[in-house]
Amino acid sequence: MRAIAAIVRGMFLELLRKKDFYVLFILMLVLLGFLSAQTFFDIEGISRYMRDFGYTLVMLLSFIVCVTFSARQIPSEIESGTVYPFLAKPVSRSMLVSGKFCGAVMISAITFTLYFGVFVLFCFTEAGRAEAILLIQSFLFGIMFLSVASALTVFFSVFLTTSANVAITFLIYFFMISFSDLLRDAVLAGKGIETLGLGVVYYLLPHFDFFDLRVRLTHAWDPLPLWVVAAVTAYTVVYCAGLLFFAGRLFGRKKL
Amino acid sequence: MESVIEIRDLFHAYGAGKKKWEALRGITLTVKKGGIFGFLGPNGAGKTTTIKLLLGILTPQIGTLSVFGGIPAIPRTRMKIGYMPEIADYYRYLTPGELLYMYGDIFGIDRKILTGRINELLEMVGISESAGRQMRTFSRGMKQKVSFAQALINDPDLLILDEPTGGLDPIARKKMREVMISLRDKNKTVFFSSHELSEVELVSDRVAILNKGRVLKEGLLSGFLSAKGEKQTLEGYFLEIIEGSEKG
Numbered sequence: 325m326r327a328i329a330a331i332v333r334g335m336f337l338e339l340l341r342k343k344d345f346y347v348l349f350i351l352m353l354v355l356l357g358f359l360s361a362q363t364f365f366d367i368e369g370i371s372r373y374m375r376d377f378g379y380t381l382v383m384l385l386s387f388i389v390c391v392t393f394s395a396r397q398i399p400s401e402i403e404s405g406t407v408y409p410f411l412a413k414p415v416s417r418s419m420l421v422s423g424k425f426c427g428a429v430m431i432s433a434i435t436f437t438l439y440f441g442v443f444v445l446f447c448f449t450e451a452g453r454a455e456a457i458l459l460i461q462s463f464l465f466g467i468m469f470l471s472v473a474s475a476l477t478v479f480f481s482v483f484l485t486t487s488a489n490v491a492i493t494f495l496i497y498f499f500m501i502s503f504s505d506l507l508r509d510a511v512l513a514g515k516g517i518e519t520l521g522l523g524v525v526y527y528l529l530p531h532f533d534f535f536d537l538r539v540r541l542t543h544a545w546d547p548l549p550l551w552v553v554a555a556v557t558a559y560t561v562v563y564c565a566g567l568l569f570f571a572g573r574l575f576g577r578k579k580l
Numbered sequence: 581m582e583s584v585i586e587i588r589d590l591f592h593a594y595g596a597g598k599k600k601w602e603a604l605r606g607i608t609l610t611v612k613k614g615g616i617f618g619f620l621g622p623n624g625a626g627k628t629t630t631i632k633l634l635l636g637i638l639t640p641q642i643g644t645l646s647v648f649g650g651i652p653a654i655p656r657t658r659m660k661i662g663y664m665p666e667i668a669d670y671y672r673y674l675t676p677g678e679l680l681y682m683y684g685d686i687f688g689i690d691r692k693i694l695t696g697r698i699n700e701l702l703e704m705v706g707i708s709e710s711a712g713r714q715m716r717t718f719s720r721g722m723k724q725k726v727s728f729a730q731a732l733i734n735d736p737d738l739l740i741l742d743e744p745t746g747g748l749d750p751i752a753r754k755k756m757r758e759v760m761i762s763l764r765d766k767n768k769t770v771f772f773s774s775h776e777l778s779e780v781e782l783v784s785d786r787v788a789i790l791n792k793g794r795v796l797k798e799g800l801l802s803g804f805l806s807a808k809g810e811k812q813t814l815e816g817y818f819l820e821i822i823e824g825s826e827k828g
Contacts, residue, residue: 412663
């Protein structure tokens with residue numbers, strides 16, 4: 325565990341000393357600040373619009389930090405040659421992969437917490453009890469969303485270059501957010517071998533749509549029932565464990 | 581004397597089919613405890629491949645090898661090994677102290693002991709004044725010094741160095757030689773590959789000369805240099821052996 329903690333600490337220091345995190349944070353402050361200024365002019369429905377936009381912004385910016393940070397971890401270890409002195413120490417390759425995943429989740433969680441905090445300050449200054457529960461659920465779902473994104477990116481980073489990894493992860497994200505309902509309908513309506521193929525795609529791709537509580541937050545609907553939260557948590561754990569298992573196996577076989 | 585490294589009929593190839601390239605073609609080698617072993621050969625001789633196999637980074641395809649009697653691919657076998665790679669651009673946003681702390685943590689070294697050891701190592705390699713600077717501002721020589729320090733963080737019984745002197749100034753080279761000699765005096769083992777034959781000649785007890793994946797000569801350095809009855813340099817001997825193997 326100390327080895328994994330050591331990897332995580334190194335990644336945390338890197339996050340603090342690089343500019344990416346701060347640039348995106350300032351960008352978010354500027355955009356939310358600009359939008360909140362519009363409320364002074366009594367534009368109808370601006371509060372809902374702000375919640376919708378603010379939530380999307382928080383998720384997107386956290387996703388950008390998460391993916392760009394996770395994607396470069398293993399390839400940069402190989403390119404810079406630091407993977408050799410690292411693996412010469414008493415750590416297995418699976419431990420290195422696990423450490424990189426834990427680091428990526430921690431970095432993403434820190435980023436998300438900060439961004440989400442700002443979003444709540446701007447958009448939920450007078451939240452009721454139901455909204456507070458929904459906000460807590462959104463926060464948990466955000467962390468789980470970023471955990472799945474980290475696992476997927478770390479998995480791809482074992483065999484893809486950083487740029488290819490980032491591009492593919494973003495494509496999957498936008499595809500699942502936009503078309504997962506259509507894909508599900510096609511799976512349910514289809515017959516024969518096509519359905520099997522579509523079903524494999526549907527169940528293998530990460531369901532980023534499961535974590536999206538934007539509409540619920542925007543319209544201040546009721547919080548999710550507990551069993552849904554439990555099911556999504558179980559999905560996150562199983563999906564991340566599966567990806568990390570295969571990432572460890574593939575990295576173990578990789579010729580360095 | 582107890583052997584630290586045992587290699588038997590080791591083969592290793594990269595690629596497959598027409599692209600297959602045999603890096604090692606059946607090398608056999610034993611390194612005894614408590615000495616400095618020079619591992620020499622021209623580019624592409626198989627030195628780095630052998631080192632990667634010794635560290636468990638690659639796995640043997642044919643043949644066997646053991647380090648301290650264990651299989652290097654098992655992490656705990658590497659507890660007593662220190663390794664300095666030929667080139668490594670260490671984490672640019674960390675300071676040397678943070679890097680050493682991270683590596684020390686991986687070995688599970690007690691944190692109080694670790695802090696003292698880090699200061700001692702940074703002092704020893706001569707970068708204690710730059711200890712608070714991020715490594716992206718370091719020159720190649722400074723990075724090599726950090727690399728040497730990290731190889732010693734666990735007070736290893738076997739120190740493996742791959743071309744360690746590249747980019748180092750004469751003072752740092754001298755310091756490195758002194759450390760290698762002090763490790764030998766403590767009955768520890770140093771295994772190092774180098775093109776700098778004058779460096780090897782200054783410190784090595786035994787050497788192995790490798791070419792095209794085969795060990796051509798292995799034995800006491802003093803024995804090789806005085807074999808013809810007249811003292812010759814290691815460089816002269818090395819060239820004679822390599823050129824002889826190319827012709828034959």
